[in-house]
Amino acid sequence: MSPQIHLVNRAPIPAQGPLVAHGLSVVYNGKPALWNVDFAAPAGALVGVIGPNGAGKSSFIKAALGLVPWASGWATLLGEAPGKSRARVGYVPQRASVDWDFPASALDVVAMGLYRKLGWFRPVNRRTKEAARACLERVGMADFADRPIGQLSGGQQQRVFLARALAQDADLYLMDEPFAGVDAASEQVLISALLGLQAAGKTVLVVHHDLQTAPDYFDHALILATRAVASGPMAEVFTAETLQEAYGGRLAPSQLAALAV
Amino acid sequence: MLDALLLSAGYNAAVAMIGATLLGVAAGPVGVFMLLRRRALLADAASHATLPGIVLAFLVNLWLTGEGRSLPVLLAGAGAAAALGVLAVQALQANSRLSGPTAIAVVLSGAFGLGVVGLSYVQTLPVAGQAGLDQFLVGQTAGMRLADAYLIAGVAAVLVVVIALLFKELRLIAFDPEFAAAAGWPVQRLDLLANGLLLATVVVGLTSVGLVLIVAMLIIPAVTARLWTQKLGRMALLAAAFGGVSAYLGAAASAGIHHLPTGATIVLAAAALFAVSLPIAPLSRPRRAPTALEPPV
Amino acid sequence: MNPFLAIDLPALLIAIAASVACALPGSLLVLRGQALLGDALSHMVLPGIVVAFLATGRIASGPMLLGALAAGLVGAGLIALVRRAAKLEASAAMGLVFTVLFALGVVLLETEAARKVDLDLNHALYGHLEAALWLEPRAWSDLAAPSIWLTAPRPLLMLVPVALALAVLLVLAYKELRLASFDPDYATLQGFRPRLIDFALTAATTLAAVAAFEAVGSILVIALLTCPAAIARLCTDRLGAHIGFSVLFATIIAVIGYNSAAQLETSGSGTIAAVGGLAVALAVIVRRLRLRVKPPVASPGNGPNTAVRPLRPGSA
Known part of the structure; x- marks a missing residue:
């Protein structure tokens, strides 16, 4: 048995749960981006998805949502196939994945979180706009409602994306690198929003690249390096051993010491 | 038809065919470099911009x-206008938020519109020779004067030699312009x-x-070559071969068959080579998924 | 006979209707970085038109419209197929397919049957805007009667309903188009089908290109799909205003272009296309000059725009 296997939490995967992945693999052009990942997010957990660049963190989120095809295995969201439960799942994509030069205001973007409720061809009405404005208020962006999104700073754009996910009023939230390129003020807003969601009993998965802050922000972790290196409560899995495993021994002892693990 | 294929359709036609x-x-290797640099449709803007020139x-x-029609003069005008067209695309992109495709489409249609305006003006003039101007739209080698045929063949031969001599340098900037710059190559030049x-x-x-379809000669042989190999040198050679064969077949067929337009026939010949390559070439997308995936290391 | 009513009015109305019909889908194509899809579509309809003519043996709107529509959609499908099969970037796949289909159309134009009638390459490239005659209205007052509009030239009778239909579609699917253009993955998660929306936009563009093609030719179609939207892109950061400006600028370009053509006695569609291109150049220059003299606006919390514009799939 290869050493990394025993680090994986091999407790039987429960069939029910906010997010369950079993043997999940994603392959792009013949190259595996994610390999045979088993993971079950505990209900009400704040899970950090951690790993180096190219570890398959985004692929994991997208595969769980059914946005990229599975090469093997399966995933369920809220106990159902991703295609069926999407109405109850909020998503914050990577900032680089959209065209920020597109002519839309912050309010327009947040209202997109409510399009499903409107359904095909029903126009955005006043009530939708009011609801979207309330969500912008929750992330401290109400004053920027009419600002074109391209003119906002990185942190502000991220807050708009968060507001859009909040507007969905989902039970499970998946966020892809929401903290990347974010100013301190926006970071605080994001943190308190995460804690607020947890307090309301929601489950949240956050792709995160900053090892320094990960133990403070999240109570659970999924450590990825194409394979799942470890998963479970933060205190148990965020160890020098798992991190060296995930980062392929590229972390210097001083770095590990700084992480105090 | 057979006569034409054997280059015996007359001396002028033979020289024109060699030129084509x-x-x-x-066009094959030039197209390979163009594709690698993701400038596939820049040539379309350049070619449409030749008309006003x-x-x-x-x-x-x-x-x-007192005499308008002289092929060297017309081609010089075409070249200058095409260069202006490329500069216009780059200027639009650099000075506004318009994306590359938008800039190309604007220059292509605007410049061609100017050319059409010019054509409709020229056609009202009481002089001879203007009727042949629109032959540049889809190309026509039949009936070409011998001096013109020599000119085209000569310039094309020079082009082939320059590409062969500068192949190494072109490969360098196509693959990794930043490395080339760091290594001291004059990348801009x-x-x-x-x-x-x-x-x-x-x-x-x-x-x-012809100007409407020339972009096809840059794209299709290069794309076909890419189905067969991933090595740049072979790709350029193959593209040259595909380009040459399709141009020869197309020009020969149109010389032999009355009314068959040269440019369109050449393009269809190139397309036929692509269509034949697609199902059999090794680098086309495999029909079936690989049976077993290698796990990551 | 009033020469303006008989000659200029129909041509002008056709030019305006074609401009509006093209500007509606064009405004979205430009936003999505798909301006060259219009280029491709306006070329790909040619073989469809010629085949429809060869099949029916006469120049009739119905079959030609259907043939062109079919060719446009087949071409769009071929682009997707070639792109996947040969692993090509979108612009290369487009350049390959549209030139081949156009070449096919050019060859078919030279067949005996097509040579006998007024169907040639020049027509395909720059249309017959000047050929539109409307002899029925004798005086301006005649236009007040609704029935006289049914005698309007064929291209106008085709373009006006197409423009109206496209406007209705755009209003109906406004929110879906915004979502699918801005963030296709999120559109999927919201239960919309971005691929279906992409296809609908392609079909709408084809319809506009086909309806305008016969009257104004493929080059003007590209100009009208792109130039008004490019100018609008420089004027506003609101989607609704962008589409509105596109339609407005399209109309202005058509009117100025047609009037210039009438003054200079040059090709109508060529002049309109040239005016479109020059108008974009003018807009870019004016915008540059305005940006240069404007002092930086300081507003609290409005950091620099750090967003990197990503290459979106489907663009060159």
Whole structure:
């Protein structure tokens, strides 16, 4: 048995749960981006998805949502196939994945979180706009409602994306690198929003690249390096051993010491 | 038809056909570099921009010499206008938020519109020779004067030689311009050279393939070659071969069959090579998924 | 006979209707970085038109419209197929397919049957805007009667309903188009089908291109799909205003272009296309000059725009 296997939490995967992945693999052009990942997010957990660049963190989120095809295995969201439960799942994509030069205001973007409720061809009405404005208020962006999104700073754009996910009023939230390129003020807003969601009993998965802050922000972790290196409560899995495993021994002892693990 | 294939359809036609073939040979590798640099449709803007240049050159020549139609003058005008077209695309992109495709489409249609305006003006003039100007739209090698045929064949031959000599440098800037710059290569000048080769190909192609379709001769042989190999050297050679063969077949067929337009026939020949390659070439997308995936290391 | 009513009015109305019909889908194509899809579509309809003519043996709107529509959609499908099969970037796949289909159309144009009638390459490239005659209205007052509009030239009778239909579609699917253009993955998660929306936009563009093609030719179609939207892109950061400006600028370009053509006695569609291109150049220059003299606006919390514009799939 290869050493990394025993680090994986091999407790039987429960069939029910906010997010369950079993043997999940994603392959792009013949190259595996994610390999045979088993993971079950505990209900009400704040899970950090951690790993180096190219570890398959985004692929994991997208595969769980059914946005990229599975090469093997399966995933369920809220106990159902991703295609069926999407109405109850909020998503914050990577900032680089959209065209920020597109002519839309912050309010327009947040209202997109409510399009499903409107359904095909029903126009955005006043009530939708009011609801979207309330969500912008929750992330401290109400004053920027009419600002074109391209003119906002990185942190502000991220807050708009968060507001859009909040507007969905989902039970499970998946966020892809929401903290990347974010100013301190926006970071605080994001943190308190995460804690607020947890307090309301929601489950949240956050792709995160900053090892320094990960133990403070999240109570659970999924450590990825194409394979799942470890998963479970933060205190148990965020160890020098798992991190060296995930980062392929590229972390210097001083770095590990700084992480105090 | 058989006569034409054997180059015995008359001396003028034979020289014109050799010129077209050499153009195809040059267009193949130029197209490979263009595709690698993701500038596939820049040539379309350049080629459509030649029309106002052709018309203007005709008018200037008419004013200077009393006779408008002189192929070298017209092609010089075409080349200058094509260069302006490329510069216009780059200026639009650099000075506004318009994306590359938008800039290309704007220059392509606007410049061609100017050319059409010029053509409709020239056609009202009481002089001879203007009727042939729109032959540059889809190309026509039949009935070409011998001097013109020599000119085209000569320029195309020079083009082929330049590409062969500068192959190493072109490969360098196509693959990794930043590395090339760091290694002390004059990247900007080489880039200019690459664009110059592109423009030269477009201008030479006006007579045989025509300005509407010349972009096909840059794209199709290069794309076909890419189905067969991943090595740049072989890709360029194959593209030259595909380009040459399709240009030769197309020019020969149109010389042999009455009313068959040269440019369109050349393009269809190139397309046929692509269509044949697609199902059998090794690098086409495999029909079936691989049976077993290698796990990551 | 009033020469303006008989000659200029129909041509002008056709030019305006074609401009509006093209500007509606064009405004979205430009936003999505798909301006060259219009280029491709306007070329790909040619073989469809010629085949429809060869099949029916006469120049009739119905079959030609259907043939062109079919060719446009087949071409769009071929682009997707070639792109996947040969692993090509979108612009290369487009350049390959549209030139081949156009070449096919050019060859078919030279067949005996097509040579006998007024169907040639020049027509395909720059249309017959000047050929539109409307002899029925004798005086301006005649236009007040609704029935006289049914005698309007064929291209106008085709373009006006197409423009109206496209406007209705755009209003109906406004929110879906915004979502699918801005963030296709999120559109999927919201239960919309971005691929279906992409296809609908392609079909709408084809319809506009086909309806305008016969009257104004493929080059003007590209100009009208792109130039008004490019100018609008420089004027506003609101989607609704962008589409509105596109339609407005399209109309202005058509009117100025047609009037210039009438003054200079040059090709109508060529002049309109040239005016479109020059108008974009003018807009870019004016915008540059305005940006240069404007002092930086300081507003609290409005950091620099750090967003990197990503290459979106489907663009060159």
